[in-house]
Amino acid sequence: MSEIPENAPEHCPGPDSSGAGQASACAGCPNQNLCSSGAAAAPDADAAAILERLSSIKHKLVVLSGKGGVGKSTVTAMLARALASEPHIQVGILDVDICGPSQPRVLGVAEESVHAAGTGWSPIYIEDNLAVMSIGFLLESLEDAVMWRGPSKNGLIKRFLKDVEWGKLDYLILDTPPGTSDEHLTVAHYLLQASSVAAIVVTTPQEVSLLDVRKEITFCEKVKLPIIGIVENMTSFVCPKCKHESIVFPSSTGGAASLSLECGIPVLARLPIDPLIARACDEGSDYLSTADQQSPAVLAYKQLAEKIREYFSASQGAAS
Amino acid sequence: MSDPETVLRGVGATIVVLSGKGGVGKSTTAVQLAFTLRKLGHKVGILDVDLCGPSIPRMLAVEDQDVLTTPQGKWVPVFADKERKLSVVSIAFFLNSKKDAVIWRGPKKNSMIKQLLTAVDWDVDYLIIDTPPGTSDEHLAVMENIRCANVLGAVLVTTPQMLSVDDVTRELTFCRKTQLNVLGIIENMAGYVCPNCSECSNILAWGGGEALAERASLTFLGRVPIEPKLTQCTETGDNFMEKFAQSPVASVYESIVQKLLASGARRDGGGTERSQHCDDSMDIDR
Numbered sequence: 001m002s003e004i005p006e007n008a009p010e011h012c013p014g015p016d017s018s019g020a021g022q023a024s025a026c027a028g029c030p031n032q033n034l035c036s037s038g039a040a041a042a043p044d045a046d047a048a049a050i051l052e053r054l055s056s057i058k059h060k061l062v063v064l065s066g067k068g069g070v071g072k073s074t075v076t077a078m079l080a081r082a083l084a085s086e087p088h089i090q091v092g093i094l095d096v097d098i099c100g101p102s103q104p105r106v107l108g109v110a111e112e113s114v115h116a117a118g119t120g121w122s123p124i125y126i127e128d129n130l131a132v133m134s135i136g137f138l139l140e141s142l143e144d145a146v147m148w149r150g151p152s153k154n155g156l157i158k159r160f161l162k163d164v165e166w167g168k169l170d171y172l173i174l175d176t177p178p179g180t181s182d183e184h185l186t187v188a189h190y191l192l193q194a195s196s197v198a199a200i201v202v203t204t205p206q207e208v209s210l211l212d213v214r215k216e217i218t219f220c221e222k223v224k225l226p227i228i229g230i231v232e233n234m235t236s237f238v239c240p241k242c243k244h245e246s247i248v249f250p251s252s253t254g255g256a257a258s259l260s261l262e263c264g265i266p267v268l269a270r271l272p273i274d275p276l277i278a279r280a281c282d283e284g285s286d287y288l289s290t291a292d293q294q295s296p297a298v299l300a301y302k303q304l305a306e307k308i309r310e311y312f313s314a315s316q317g318a319a320s
Numbered sequence: 321m322s323d324p325e326t327v328l329r330g331v332g333a334t335i336v337v338l339s340g341k342g343g344v345g346k347s348t349t350a351v352q353l354a355f356t357l358r359k360l361g362h363k364v365g366i367l368d369v370d371l372c373g374p375s376i377p378r379m380l381a382v383e384d385q386d387v388l389t390t391p392q393g394k395w396v397p398v399f400a401d402k403e404r405k406l407s408v409v410s411i412a413f414f415l416n417s418k419k420d421a422v423i424w425r426g427p428k429k430n431s432m433i434k435q436l437l438t439a440v441d442w443d444v445d446y447l448i449i450d451t452p453p454g455t456s457d458e459h460l461a462v463m464e465n466i467r468c469a470n471v472l473g474a475v476l477v478t479t480p481q482m483l484s485v486d487d488v489t490r491e492l493t494f495c496r497k498t499q500l501n502v503l504g505i506i507e508n509m510a511g512y513v514c515p516n517c518s519e520c521s522n523i524l525a526w527g528g529g530e531a532l533a534e535r536a537s538l539t540f541l542g543r544v545p546i547e548p549k550l551t552q553c554t555e556t557g558d559n560f561m562e563k564f565a566q567s568p569v570a571s572v573y574e575s576i577v578q579k580l581l582a583s584g585a586r587r588d589g590g591g592t593e594r595s596q597h598c599d600d601s602m603d604i605d606r
Contacts, residue, residue: 012427066373066421068342068453073483099454100340100487142486145340145455145493150426153456178342178453179372180421181429207555208347212373215421222423237512237523244516248523250548252555278524282482 047193050161054194057092057169059312062187062199062225066212068178070204071233071271073102074281075304076175081288082305083171084130092123092169094160095134096187097177098153099146104136108284113137120163133164150182157186171312178212180219188223196315198226200268200308204234205247205255217263228311229268231304232256237273238296248273269304272296328469330442331365333584334449336462336500339477340487342453345508345544347375348554349477350450355561356577357446358406365397365444368410369436369462370452371422371429377412381557387413394441401559409440426457433461453487455494463498472584473501475541479509480528488529492536503583504539505529506576512546520545539583542576544569 011025020026021036029035054060063076076093084091095103104110104124112124114137123131135146135156148156166172174191177183191197199220203213213230220227232255237248260267274297280287291298328334337350347370354364368376377383380400387409388396397407411422411432424432449466452458474495478488488505495502507529511520523546533540547569553560561570 011431068373069344069479069484070342099456100342100490102483102486105483105486143489143493145490145497147455147460147494147497149430149457149460180423181372182425182457185423185425204343206551208375208378209343211375211378211418214419215373218419218421219423222421237521239514239517239519240521241519242514242517244514246515246548248512248546248548248551250552250555252552273523275521275523275525278481282525 046158046162047190050158050190051193053162053164053166054191057166057172057194058196058316059170060172060174060191060194060197061228061308061312062174062176062191062197063202064176064184064199064216064220065178065202065209066180066214066216066219067203067209070202070209072178072202073097073106073175074277075200075202075231075233075271076173077103077106077281078277078288078301079305079308080130080132080171080173081286082301083173083308084127085288087129089170090129090166090168091131092164092166092172093130093132093134093175094164094172095132095136095175096157096160096183097175098135098148098156098183100177101134101136103132103134103175105284106281107132110136110142110284116163120165121160122165131166133160153182154186157183158190161187161190180215184219185223188225192223192225196312198228198311198315200228200231201265202231202233203256203259204249205232205251206249207251207253210251210253210255210259213259214263217265227265228308229266230256230260231268232270234273235270240275268307269300271300271304326438327465328437328442328447330444331447331469332445334447334466334469334471335503335580336449336451336466336471336474337477338451338459338474338491338495339453339484340455340489340491340494341478341484344477344479344484344488346453346477347379347450348550349475349506349508349544350448351376351379351554352550352561352573353475353577353580354406354446354448355559356573358401359561360577362445363405363443364407365442365447366406366408366410367436367440367447367449368408368412369433369449369458371411371424371432371458373452374410374412376408376450377410379554379557380406380408382408383412383418385413390441392441393439395439396441407442407444409436411436429457430461433458434465437462437465455491459494460498463500467499471501472580473503475503475580476505476538477508478505478529478532480507480522480525482525482528484524485528485532488532489536492532492538502538503580504541505533506541507543509546510543515548539579541579542572544572 013019013023026032123133357364385398397409400406478484
């Protein structure tokens with residue numbers, strides 16, 4: 001996939017589209033001749049290298065949500081830890097949220113840095129079998145803002161997919177920014193060349209969140225990314241004092257359950273709010289192994305991990 | 321660069337609501353600030369530049385409306401109240417169904433935002449621009465185009481967690497680099513009061529926004545607790561500031577708006593800051 005240059009005309013169809021160089025927007029563009037010659041649509045040299053790298057990764061799971069702040073990064077990190085609780089399972093996390101990387105803090109490695117070597121990037125290891133890569137490790141300070149437009153972000157994501165030396169992985173979980181734009185298109189494009197790729201969609205119960213999640217589901221349908229299911233986060237809150245369960249974010253339209261009926265996608269989990277989770281994410285500690293093993297949140301996350309395992313082993317069985 | 325004559329014409333002063341983090345309440349804040357300004361008698365507009373996840377139309381219960389076009393080819397904002405004092409423009413009005421996704425890469429988003437900033441026929445005292453999370457195409461496009469408009473500055477929204485404060489710190493760096501005045505920080509979702517026993521739980525930690533304001537020498541505009549009634553209003557499109565005018569949360573928003581207006585007045589007395597921005601070149605990508 002070639003990238004659309006920054007100075008492209010307003011309705012540039014994209015150098016690799018069938019209308020490249022021929023669309024009305026192309027008139028007067030300095031690249032018109034190049035595009036219409038078809039040279040720009042030539043196969044992407046990096047695609048082969050990325051496919052090679054992905055070939056040693058068994059399953060790829062993309063954590064998506066149209067909405068921000070619904071818990072994509074928390075779900076990503078918890079799920080990775082839950083999957084990696086089996087010592088022989090190798091798990092990697094790739095944080096493709098370029099402007100707001102959260103994984104370094106959530107996993108407690110915010111101070112680490114990765115230097116690009118000639119051969120590639122070595123990810124940061126949280127456990128022997130749990131590694132993570134994020135732009136956060138490439139920035140000099142926590143305050144650095146990544147003020148990049150789309151093409152620069154795509155370039156980095158491509159390098160992440162091509163150059164991070166994960167070794168052999170059972171699961172690679174990708175944490176994405178909110179929206180349906182550059183990052184998502186780039187990730188979907190490259191991952192879908194490999195096999196065993198699927199997504200989960202995270203939402204909170206409110207219609208304002210479901211609204212954006214519907215768009216994300218439309219996105220997945222358009223790029224043909226299979227969705228395992230919906231994860232409803234922040235469903236309810238149990239008061240630590242009186243144990244009364246209350247709804248913090250009331251839904252006017254029935255939450256994930258009604259979205260599930262509407263789109264025919266199963267609800268995989270309904271995760272309660274637990275102030276200890278927010279704290280663990282700020283401190284980078286491992287909530288799943290330190291919290292009360294019978295707490296509703298721990299049980300819900302373990303069940304979610306089990307469903308992900310089942311999905312991929314079933315799809316693997318079907319494929320072979 | 322856009323022609324300064326056409327950018328945000330018909331707008332008195334502009335406030336940009338920003339946050340590096342998603343889901344911290346940018347849109348909810350934008351809507352409550354607009355309701356509050358309107359209550360004070362001002363004509364207010366909201367421009368939703370979140371192209372992939374527009375929330376404002378739902379929060380104002382105008383989801384099904386369409387934007388009309390004047391004979392001059394300008395877009396007419398959708399009015400969200402009978403008195404026609406609160407108007408809104410969002411990409412959601414241009415989509416066929418609420419399922420439609422805007423799957424666009426940067427350049428296309430940039431041109432849409434430029435159009436939203438230049439082609440709307442506003443008639444408002446204050447315009448609030450609601451942005452998507454991040455520091456990327458949408459934000460750069462807004463900043464490039466509004467430098468010649470009368471911009472009071474940015475309101476940064478965060479939740480109390482460090483996870484959110486990290487991203488807002490990055491947004492602050494963005495504001496500094498693009499020379500956008502920062503009006504202050506709002507700490508949203510600070511504490512939740514159990515409806516059964518009135519115990520206040522700090523679901524998402526506490527104090528991160530205020531600490532950031534202190535560290536960066538910025539005005540701390542206020543702390544808004546989690547209020548299910550407010551969530552309910554943003555779901556149904558009700559005017560929280562009228563329906564629950566006596567609630568503590570309503571008075572927090574009133575005090576925030578007073579601080580904003582005071583700092584805007586100071587700024588207007590401060591002379592010609594905006595004209596000097598107009599001549600700077602902006603080359604910040606990479």
